[in-house]
Amino acid sequence: MSRDESPGLLDLPGEALALLAEAVLALRTTGDLGVSWGIACASASRALDAADGRLLRLDRRSGALFRVEESGVETPYLAEHGGPVEWVMRHDRSLFDEGAGGPHAARETLLWLQAPGALATVPLVAGNTHYGFLLLAFGSPRAFAPAERLFAQTLGDALALALERAGLRQALEDERMRTGAAERRLFAAQESASSLMSIVAHELRSPLSSIKAYAETLSGNLDNVHAPRGQFLAVIDEECDRLAGLVTDVHDLSRIESGECTLRLSSVSLAELGREVCVRLSDHAAQRTVTIALEHDGDARVELDAELVRRVIANLIQNAVQFSPEGGTVGVSLAARGDEWVCRVSDQGPPLPAEDLAIVFEGFYRARRQLPNQQPSHEGTRIGLAIARSIVHLHGGRMWAEPCAPVGACFSFALPARQTVGRDDLRQLFEAIVEMVAVSLESQIVSLVLVDPDRGDLFVAAALGLEPQGVSGRRTTLRAGIAGAVAAWGRPVLVENIETDRRFRRLNHPQYQTKSLLCVPLRVEGEVIGVINANNKVNGESFDEDDLGLLVMLTERVGSTIERACAYPDSDRVVEDALEAVGCMTRLKRDLSLGGRKLVKHARATARELGMSPSDVDVIGYVASIHDLGMVRLEAETGHPGRLDAAQRHALAAHPEVSVEILRPIEYLGVVREFILGHHERWDGTGYPRGLEGEAIPLGSRILAVVDAWESMTTPRPFRTPRDVADAAAELRREAGRQFDAEVVEGFLAVLARDGELRLAA
Amino acid sequence: MAKGKILVVDDEIYIVHILDFSLGMEGYEVLTALDGEQALDKARTEKPDLIVLDIMMPKLDGYETCKRLKADDATKHIPVILLSAKGRNVDQKVGFEVGADDYITKPFSPRKLVERINAVLGQGTTRQQRSA
Numbered sequence: 001m002s003r004d005e006s007p008g009l010l011d012l013p014g015e016a017l018a019l020l021a022e023a024v025l026a027l028r029t030t031g032d033l034g035v036s037w038g039i040a041c042a043s044a045s046r047a048l049d050a051a052d053g054r055l056l057r058l059d060r061r062s063g064a065l066f067r068v069e070e071s072g073v074e075t076p077y078l079a080e081h082g083g084p085v086e087w088v089m090r091h092d093r094s095l096f097d098e099g100a101g102g103p104h105a106a107r108e109t110l111l112w113l114q115a116p117g118a119l120a121t122v123p124l125v126a127g128n129t130h131y132g133f134l135l136l137a138f139g140s141p142r143a144f145a146p147a148e149r150l151f152a153q154t155l156g157d158a159l160a161l162a163l164e165r166a167g168l169r170q171a172l173e174d175e176r177m178r179t180g181a182a183e184r185r186l187f188a189a190q191e192s193a194s195s196l197m198s199i200v201a202h203e204l205r206s207p208l209s210s211i212k213a214y215a216e217t218l219s220g221n222l223d224n225v226h227a228p229r230g231q232f233l234a235v236i237d238e239e240c241d242r243l244a245g246l247v248t249d250v251h252d253l254s255r256i257e258s259g260e261c262t263l264r265l266s267s268v269s270l271a272e273l274g275r276e277v278c279v280r281l282s283d284h285a286a287q288r289t290v291t292i293a294l295e296h297d298g299d300a301r302v303e304l305d306a307e308l309v310r311r312v313i314a315n316l317i318q319n320a321v322q323f324s325p326e327g328g329t330v331g332v333s334l335a336a337r338g339d340e341w342v343c344r345v346s347d348q349g350p351p352l353p354a355e356d357l358a359i360v361f362e363g364f365y366r367a368r369r370q371l372p373n374q375q376p377s378h379e380g381t382r383i384g385l386a387i388a389r390s391i392v393h394l395h396g397g398r399m400w401a402e403p404c405a406p407v408g409a410c411f412s413f414a415l416p417a418r419q420t421v422g423r424d425d426l427r428q429l430f431e432a433i434v435e436m437v438a439v440s441l442e443s444q445i446v447s448l449v450l451v452d453p454d455r456g457d458l459f460v461a462a463a464l465g466l467e468p469q470g471v472s473g474r475r476t477t478l479r480a481g482i483a484g485a486v487a488a489w490g491r492p493v494l495v496e497n498i499e500t501d502r503r504f505r506r507l508n509h510p511q512y513q514t515k516s517l518l519c520v521p522l523r524v525e526g527e528v529i530g531v532i533n534a535n536n537k538v539n540g541e542s543f544d545e546d547d548l549g550l551l552v553m554l555t556e557r558v559g560s561t562i563e564r565a566c567a568y569p570d571s572d573r574v575v576e577d578a579l580e581a582v583g584c585m586t587r588l589k590r591d592l593s594l595g596g597r598k599l600v601k602h603a604r605a606t607a608r609e610l611g612m613s614p615s616d617v618d619v620i621g622y623v624a625s626i627h628d629l630g631m632v633r634l635e636a637e638t639g640h641p642g643r644l645d646a647a648q649r650h651a652l653a654a655h656p657e658v659s660v661e662i663l664r665p666i667e668y669l670g671v672v673r674e675f676i677l678g679h680h681e682r683w684d685g686t687g688y689p690r691g692l693e694g695e696a697i698p699l700g701s702r703i704l705a706v707v708d709a710w711e712s713m714t715t716p717r718p719f720r721t722p723r724d725v726a727d728a729a730a731e732l733r734r735e736a737g738r739q740f741d742a743e744v745v746e747g748f749l750a751v752l753a754r755d756g757e758l759r760l761a762a
Numbered sequence: 763m764a765k766g767k768i769l770v771v772d773d774e775i776y777i778v779h780i781l782d783f784s785l786g787m788e789g790y791e792v793l794t795a796l797d798g799e800q801a802l803d804k805a806r807t808e809k810p811d812l813i814v815l816d817i818m819m820p821k822l823d824g825y826e827t828c829k830r831l832k833a834d835d836a837t838k839h840i841p842v843i844l845l846s847a848k849g850r851n852v853d854q855k856v857g858f859e860v861g862a863d864d865y866i867t868k869p870f871s872p873r874k875l876v877e878r879i880n881a882v883l884g885q886g887t888t889r890q891q892r893s894a
Binding site for chain 2: 210
């Protein structure tokens with residue numbers, strides 16, 4: 001090749017070359033993103049006379065873009081619809097807009113103080129990884145000489161390496177932080193367990209002391225007529241009851257705190273809730289000549305575990321009654337306040353010492369309030385308040401005590417009125433995701449469960465196939481169940497048969513009647529934020545590795561979508577686009593029966609047969625499941641794809657590009673786009689849309705083309721009778737070397753033969 | 763005539779009752795208090811010969827009460843036996859640091875408590891030992 005055809009950097013003026021060398025060297029020695037950016041910017045402005053420059057960092061997991069300032073500060077940036085960044089992202093090469101489109105052409109206007117006259121957009125790629133974009137703005141339209149383009153690209157490559165290094169450093173740092181956090185959590189858990197143990201030990205000793213003292217005294221005074229032996233026995237009896245109550249309470253508390261206890265949510269009005277409790281306790285109060293006065297915000301409905309919350313209120317009322325003077329009143333009020341509701345129980349008893357307010361809910365706390373008549377206070381144990389508080393925490397609420405004017409004390413708790421997540425658009429997205437996963441995996445039950453980091457528990461954000469009542473918002477702690485184990489463990493789990501699986505048999509919830517299940521952790525920014533569960537296949541078969549691979553890929557996309565939605569909280573477009581993509585995936589399978597499980601299995605098996613790596617096998621299986629997305633939009637526009645006129649044929653030819661377009665909001669892997677885009681290319685170069693030939697077509701696309709053809713030949717369709725398998729195999733072989741890659745065809749046929757789907761002629 | 767005056771301080775009313783009975787049978791005069799503040803009052807006014815003091819109590823806990831008793835010239839000579847559900851060495855150490863003369867952990871044997879009281883007060887044997 002002559003130098004005319006291949007412009008080199010040496011065509012650059014000497015000064016520019018020196019600047020570039022200096023920048024590349026500097027970028028190699030700094031790990032700081034802001035500094036790297038400053039160097040690149042300065043060098044571009046001097047060598048190319050650029051007016052301004054921007055660095056956009058692409059977050060690989062979420063596909064979100066961040067504008068990096070020289071100070072290192074990052075702000076989210078949403079690429080212009082149809083703008084240069086989108087173009088470069090899709091085509092993976094630089095775009096030099098010389099200004100022919102006029103001053104109003106799309107040039108990422110929001111990034112600049114002054115609309116650029118020309119713009120260079122360079123992808124920052126190191127290895128196979130896309131790290132972001134370098135944008136150079138010029139004041140007025142200008143041509144870019146080949147050497148100048150090369151300058152920009154070289155600068156981009158050096159920046160990409162700097163970004164890669166910065167990313168690695170960050171990843172290391174994150175890993176260190178995570179390890180530290182995990183250790184701290186473990187320590188806190190041990191602390192709390194040992195504090196509960198010491199509380200329990202102390203609580204048990206009190207009644208035991210009485211029992212021992214009375215029993216010993218009784219045995220020493222069996223013949224002593226002056227000893228009130230009947231009273232001694234009565235005390236022993238009473239203290240035994242107290243001991244038994246204590247054991248029950250401790251058991252309940254440990255059940256709640258260990259997460260064995262999950263909330264059974266229902267919606268009740270504050271009026272119902274208050275009346276039920278007060279009726280139950282009014283007799284008890286009347287015995288002590290105490291009146292219960294109930295106030296409530298009547299019809300306000302709240303979501304809670306009614307049985308547990310009634311227990312909390314009952315506990316507070318019993319306490320209040322116990323401390324009330326004769327003829328006193330216990331006030332109970334249930335009030336809705338915006339997103340939460342508050343229950344207050346007040347009494348007219350002796351004041352609560354101020355220094356006790358903070359510790360009153362600790363398990364060993366013993367009221368320092370004097371009882372009105374100095375009677376022993378053995379109704380309810382001291383653990384009662386600790387249990388009440390645990391129940392409140394399980395609901396995501398808080399509990400507190402305060403002195404009550406002019407006399408008495410007041411115990412209150414506040415609970416969220418709803419137990420489900422806040423953002424409506426996200427909830428809609430979660431529901432769409434759950435439906436998509438159910439259809440994709442042909443699964444009966446699917447749920448998306450999120451970790452609540454503040455409360456350290458899990459709640460169901462969306463579910464399909466579970467009984468409706470008490471599902472959405474069901475809470476459970478992190479340690480409970482399979483979902484909890486997977487969230488804590490951070491790795492996907494495949495259970496083929498729960499009855500025989502030693503790891504999880506014991507965790508199976510009888511209500512789900514699970515036989516086979518998949519559970520995959522959902523990560524955002526590397527942190528597990530929840531899991532996606534799929535239980536029981538519709539056809540009664542077990543899930544297998546192929547299903548797990550597909551769910552892992554789908555879950556990764558869900559995670560990145562949530563991440564993007566959180567990165568751009570003010571943009572409706574992110575969630576809307578994602579909803580559209582997820583909705584198309586559901587319709588593709590449900591309405592068009594495309595991308596089904598068989599196709600996924602064939603694609604994965606062929607990829608394995610051809611020696612692809614496990615992660616590539618996952619990608620192929622996922623792409624097989626969604627590559628025809630474009631058909632959903634075509635079907636919506638043209639009616640049934642069975643009968644086509646010329647225009648529709650033309651539209652059909654574009655469907656790989658439409659698929660990529662629909663998928664864009666949730667897809668971040670370039671290779672997925674490439675595989676989809678290439679699946680209608682032909683080995684002989686006569687395919688579409690790009691007319692690629694032979695090995696220029698990505699292997700994934702070549703596999704898709706073969707398994708797709710098989711699927712369409714052998715599946716009955718409304719306008720086509722299926723071919724028998726031998727005939728279809730012969731057709732594949734005939735087209736080997738023309739439409740298909742011969743090696744892929746043989747690989748696929750070998751898979752079919754091995755699985756007994758086809759008897760292969762020697 | 764009574765062998766001596768003993769102040770029993772505990773917020774567990776049943777414990778107070780049984781000690782009242784046992785020490786009464788032993789020939790002691792028994793005063794009772796249900797919290798630390800009452801105990802300080804009675805110690806000053808009634809001048810008991812010995813105080814049995816529970817640790818976990820409302821208002822003033824046993825340690826604090828003991829410290830104040832030992833800081834007050836009017837009461838510092840009165841022997842104190844601490845009585846508590848706490849049984850760890852740390853607690854015993856704290857007990858002796860605040861000036862307690864002896865320490866018994868719950869659940870306790872009333873007979874043994876009587877023996878300790880007799881020992882501290884220099885009395886001879888318990889009623890049961892005498893009758894044996």
